[in-house]
Amino acid sequence: MEKAKTHIDYQDAVITLRGVSKSFGENHVLKNVDLDLYRGENLVVLGRSGTGKSVLIKLIAGLLKPDNGTIDVLGISVNDLRDHDLMKLRLKIGFSFQNSALYDSMTVRENLEFPLIRNKRNLTRTEINKEVEDVLEGVGLSQAINQMPSELSGGQRKRIGIARTLILRPDIMMYDEPTAGLDPITCLDINSLINEVQLRYKTSSIIITHDLACARSVGDRIVMLLDGKFERQGSFKEIFETNDARVKAFYDYNFIV
Amino acid sequence: MLNKLRSFFTEFANIHRFLLRFWRELVTPPYEFKEIIRQCFEIGWKSLPLISVTGFIVGFVFTKQSRPSLEEFGATSWLPSLISIAIVRALAPLVTALIASGKIGSQVGAELSSMNVTEQIDAMEVSGTNPFKFLIVSRIIATTISIPILTFYVAGIGLLGGYLSLASKDDLSFLSFFTQVFETIGYQDLWAMVFRAVVFGFTIGAVSCYCGYYSSKGTEGVGKAANAAVVASMFLVFIEEIIIVQILAIIN
Amino acid sequence: MSKAENKRAVIVGLFVFIGLAILIAGIFILGSQQKKFTKTFEITTSFPDVAGLKVGSNVWFSGVKVGIIKNIHFKNLQDVEVVMTIEEKSAEYIRKDAITKLGSDGLIGNKIIVISGGSQNAPSIEANDFLRSAKAADMEAMMETLQLNNQNLAKITTDFVEISRGLVEGRGVVGSLLTDTALVSSLQQSLRSISQVMASANTATSNLVLLTDKLNSKKGLVHDLATDTAVFASLRSSAAQLQGVSQTANALMTNLNAASNKLNNKDNAIGTLINDPTVGNELREVVRNLNTSTAKLDQNMEALQSNFLLRGFFKKKEKETKKANQQALKDSIQ
Secondary structure, three states, X not given: OOOOOOOOEEEEEEEEXXXXXXXXXXXXXXEEEEEEEEEOOEEEEEEOOOOOHHHHHHHHOOXXXXXXXXXXXXXXXXXXXXXXXXXXXXXXXXXXXXXOOOOOOOOHHHHHHHHHXXXXXXXXXXXXXXXXXXXXXXXXXXXXXXXXXXXXXXXXXXXXXXXXXXOOOOXXXXXXXXXXXXXXXXHHHHHXXXXXXXHHHOOEEEEEEOOHHHHHHHOXXXXXXXXXXXXXXXXXXXXXXXXXXHXXXXXXXXXXX | OHHHXXXXXXXXXXXXXXXXXXXXXXXXXXXXHHHHHHHHHHHHHHHHHHHHHHHHHHHHHHHHHHHHHHHHOOOHHHHHHHHHHHHHHHHHHHHHHHHHHHHXXXXXXXXXXXXXXXXXXXXXXXXXXXHHHHHHHHHHHHHHHHHHHHHHHHHHHHHHHHHHHHHOOOOOOHHHHXXXXXXXXXXXXXXXXXXXXXXXXXXXXXXXXXXXXOOOOOHHHHHHHHHHHHHHHHHHHHHHHHHHHHHHHHHO | OOHHHHHHHHHHHHHHHHHHHHHHHHHHHHHHHHOOOOOEEEEEEEEOOOOOOOOOOEEEEOOEXXXXXXXXXXXXXXXXXEEEEEEHHHHOOOEOOOEXXXXXXXXXXXXXXXXXXXXXXXXXXXXXXXXXXXXXXXXXXXXXXXXXXXXXXXXHHHHHHHHHHHHXXXXXXXXXXXXXXXXXXXXXXXXXXXXXXXXXXHHHHHHHHHHHHHHHHOOHHHHHHHHOHHHHHHHHHXXXXXXXXXXXXXXXXXXXXXXXXXXXXXXXXXHHHHHOHHHHHHHHHHHHHHHHHHHHHHHHHHHHHOOHHHHHHHHHHHHHHHHHHHHHHHHHHO
């Protein structure tokens, strides 16, 4: 299933990484990497678990500081940003976490309201309700509004997680393993949701995954993270037309059945 | 051995940084009043039944058990004084702190560490909310307020329990019991009780939050964090009790 | 703010409020018991030895707590000065000449200061007054007093021994009273006659009461008699006779009084009585006189009863009592 073509502006990089390194003790997760995310693009970062894919997006969000190199987001350098400005910048970035990261102690409605209430304090109650209902409608889960996260399935939680980030209308989306732990049918739903978001909200996205099916259906461009470096870039086809055993192994593993 | 020593001091540095950050976040806006109230509700109000029952039982049983030894000297008339000294000076803050360590420590430790494990804290941070302020500062303030309040309840209910235990054997009026109770204690005892309770409350809050907030990833981390929160806060409460008793002895 | 949040805020507010209320109630009860919130002023006293008195101990006046010890310090080589705060409202009852003592509020209790004494017309204490202290009622002082008591008791018993020996040997009035049997028997006789007279006088007067009742009730024979002026005159003479009898009795009593006065006479100290046998003889005379006079009184009373005018009344009364007795007998049989 190939995805529909979207408008990508290759002149406008919303995220730029230059010479970024990050290590945890002896574990060198990123070794002097460069990366660009262009406006309107869905960039898939493929890699095996534990290769530091999540570290990449945490660096971009300023949750972690790089050991070396510069990270620019929307033209602002994240490295030496003050807390307050970093907070503001983050509002332009939406995060979908691997485990959805819904607040367990709140209902779906409260989860969705949370970023709104805390960041846009001048909104009225009706405006908030309307936003919540709209965005919930967008992910197709209007009926779950008063449920607790624990009552939802993994796929539903994922959708709510995405909805929660969309409520702030971000320019950039980060998906951390959007299909991990979900059955194949639900995976397809999530993939189409990611594409839908790209179309409707005009977002530029980084999707981190090890799921090739997902990568193929959502990715405009794919990079492979191997041993702390981005080894290959290009479309899905271009990536796997290679004799590199490490890339082959990845491909074989995913389509072994 | 060297590694252990190093990790011990690293831990110490982390705690130091944690506390410094707490004070910094405490005084800088925005202030999370609503969340503080919510946490007072979760931590204080929801612990009230358990802690009240414990306080009553402590007062009742302590009186009952003290009676025979005083009876030997024919000094049962001293029971109200004994109860009042025991409860106000020692038992009320200590019992409250220990019960709260168990209940609040495990609750906060598990809650925060599971939020940490499931990336809820990260999610909060990237959605424009300072999780330290929202989660940690509000909880530590809530325990620092709630535990003294709970201590007052325990003192009141414990004295009531002591009275009921006394009244079941002696014909002692409520008024004369309370007159005797307040004859034995002084202002310094009351202030010491408040001071102790505030210190214990802060300790329990800070320890539980620290253990939960910096828990290791994975579901195992949740259990470890909850356990560490309870053990560490109980241990620290005892250490602080010893120090406070020494300080009070010097002051008086 | 949502509804749930509102409710939570209210509950938390209530929770904190009640908790603080408990604390504040504690502070106020403590305050009222330690008298921190009542108006007070300071007075001082000093003791050579305060026996472990502590700052914060109570001050009692008439067993009521009126203040606390505020400060204890050495004044000079012999004295320890104690500063007390006294409630203003109790101060008006404490006089300037009141005395302080050390005491304790129980057998092994805390040391306290007890204020006592003070005269009615002395003024009340004022701020910064100094009260004198008295030595505490300690064990030593108590033993000293006891010793003195013992010595006095010993002296008294020696005196008693002296007196009782005199009595046994029949010296003095009391002695001869105890040893002279003749005197005793005549004394007994006279006492018996007196009681006889008294009995007769008793019946006579009670009869008289009855008679006057009847007179007032305007019926019966006696009423008729009373309304008749002739009878009334003779009645008056008999009443005069009765008066004479009572006058004699009166005189007798005066005699008796005089005699006993002589016994009580303070000039005749008990020592002289004991050593003067003539007084004993006089007493014997008095008793004999008493005997004869009471015999005369007896005769008088009998004469009164047999007086013709009153005889009828007495007879009637006898009948009535008989009747009443018979009635009572009947009632009891039935």
